[in-house]
Amino acid sequence: MRELNPKQVEHLTEPGRYSDDDGLYLVIKAGGNKSWLLRYQLNGKRRDMGLGPYPAVKLKTARQAVALLQSIPRIAGSPYLFPGSGSKSGVMHIGATFNLLCSMGLPDITTHGFRATFRTRAIECTDYPREVCKFVLAHDERDQTKAAYSRSNLLEKRRDLMQA
Structure with missing residues (x-):
């Protein structure tokens, strides 16, 4: 009901x-x-x-x-x-979305476009810092020194951003 x-x-x-x-x-x-x-x-x-x-x-x-x-x-x-069905980690293969788009007859659409769309929306529609947006997209551009001092994976902020 x-x-x-x-x-x-x-x-x-x-x-x-x-x-x-x-x-x-x-x-x-x-x-x-x-x-x-x-x-x-x-x-x-x-x-x-x-x-x-x-x-x-x-x-x-x-x-x-x-x-x-x-x-x-x-x-x-x-x-x-x-x-994922064949990986030891259990996550979907990096090319799975591209393979799906190709099987749908859409080989010109790339997963990069999905990432760009998310990034644009996150910047224009939320107040989350650039670092949080990059972590959501699995972009960690910290060098080894910065990574040693920045030990957070920003998980709670990433969850909040995905709900925004």
């Missing part, structure tokens, strides 16, 4: 977290901004995944995203949503 309907979502203004179903929540911030959040559990840990801002992401679309994510086959014990 669904707890929210499109009219409710449109008219809710009180800050808080409003449950729909299957871990989907409408989050309303003190400033009135609304966004969708998926709360799920993976390997015994509760996690939250942002699904986008309302009204850009409608209730129906948020529900479709949840259904799609729930339909992805899981590999028991893997902490990854898209685990």
